[in-house]
Amino acid sequence: DTGVSQNPRHKITKRGQNVTFRCDPISEHNRLYWYRQTLGQGPEFLTYFQNEAQLEKSRLLSDRFSAERPKGSFSTLEIQRTEQGDSAMYLCASSLSAGTSGNTIYFGEGSWLTVV
Amino acid sequence: AQKVTQAQTEISVVEKEDVTLDCVYETRDTTYYLFWYKQPPSGELVFLIRRNSFDEQNEISGRYSWNFQKSTSSFNFTITASQVVDSAVYFCALSEAPFITGGGNKLTFGTGTQLKVEL
Numbered sequence: 576d577t578g579v580s581q582n583p584r585h586k587i588t589k590r591g592q593n594v595t596f597r598c599d600p601i602s603e604h605n606r607l608y609w610y611r612q613t614l615g616q617g618p619e620f621l622t623y624f625q626n627e628a629q630l631e632k633s634r635l636l637s638d639r640f641s642a643e644r645p646k647g648s649f650s651t652l653e654i655q656r657t658e659q660g661d662s663a664m665y666l667c668a669s670s671l672s673a674g675t676s677g678n679t680i681y682f683g684e685g686s687w688l689t690v691v
Numbered sequence: 692a693q694k695v696t697q698a699q700t701e702i703s704v705v706e707k708e709d710v711t712l713d714c715v716y717e718t719r720d721t722t723y724y725l726f727w728y729k730q731p732p733s734g735e736l737v738f739l740i741r742r743n744s745f746d747e748q749n750e751i752s753g754r755y756s757w758n759f760q761k762s763t764s765s766f767n768f769t770i771t772a773s774q775v776v777d778s779a780v781y782f783c784a785l786s787e788a789p790f791i792t793g794g795g796n797k798l799t800f801g802t803g804t805q806l807k808v809e810l
Contacts, residue, residue, distance in 0.1 A: 608797065617695075617782050617800030618736070631797070664734060670796065680786075680798060682728070682736035 577601070579683035581667050587689045588657055595653045596686045600669030607650050608680065609642055610666040611635065618666050624650060625672055657690045664688070693718045695785050697801035704773050704808055712768045712804045714783030720744075725759065725766045726784040726798065736782070742766065773808045780805050 580599040588594050600607045605626050610618035621640070622632045626647035636642075639657075644650040654661055664685040694717040704710045716725065727739040740750065742759050750757050754771045770777055784798040 606796075610798075615802070617784070617802050618798070619800070620797040623797060666736065668736075679726075679738055679741050680796065681738060684733060684735040687734070 579667055579669050579681055581665075581683040581686050583686060584684065585687045585689075587691060590659060590690050591656055593653060593655045594657060594688060595651050596665050596667075596688075598650045598652070598667030598683060600649070600667070601681060603671070604669035604681075605647065605672050606670045607644055608668040608670075609650070609652050610668065610682075612664045612666055612685070613662075621652075621665075654688070657688075659690045662688055662690045693720075693723075693785050693787070693799040695783050695799055695801035697781075697783055697804050699804045700802075701805040701807070704806070706775060706808055706810055707772050709769060709771050710773050710806065710808075712770075712781050712783075712806065714766045714768065714801060716764050716766065716783070716785045718785060718787075720787050722787075724786045724796070726786070727757065727766075727768050728782045728784065730780040730782060730803070732779075739768075770806075773806075775808050775810060778806060778808045 582597055586594055608623040609621040611621055612618040620633050621636050622642050624644040627644050639655045642652045664687050666682055666685045668680045668682040670680045696715045723744045725742045728736040730736050747759050747761055756769045758767045780803045782800050782803045784800045786796045786798045
């Protein structure tokens, strides 16, 4: 029984470079979420997918950010032209869809990004 | 707009003391979910409890208990006989109820309470 898996766990990149994070959700979960967390703050919602469809994006998700979930399984979050303000932990989470009894969101361990 | 307030930034207790973490929320929704998560230094958010706004019964799970009071919009969390392993950041979170709105069940988090349990 595996939980939500994220990699890489840590990434240090130079400003202006592109980075990509991968998330593998709990296998039977059809919803997948991305959140961002900065030091001393709670996680903030970025976007979510139901199967392969991206259903909602936060205003926090600038046009340098793109998320995909091509086959409704794993997801990638790409940040282009990174800025120092992008330094944060990026959390992935998954859940069953609304209307079921499984309305609990389970999180991965996060991917730490440091932009230097 | 939804909002979660955790006014306690940091709490320090001695092992075996009881400790209560406060959570106050704001929402215009009549149905919603409330959650508590634990975040140890490793970073993973560990799910502790989900409470439906229809259900105001308090809940106890081992040393953990939760007090949901809709009248004061509070969902407080008590750890009885705290242990060093309880040291972590604890987050309270709120989501809309997708059964009603049909929307996503995204979470709005508070800023967290850092709990330090010392010997």
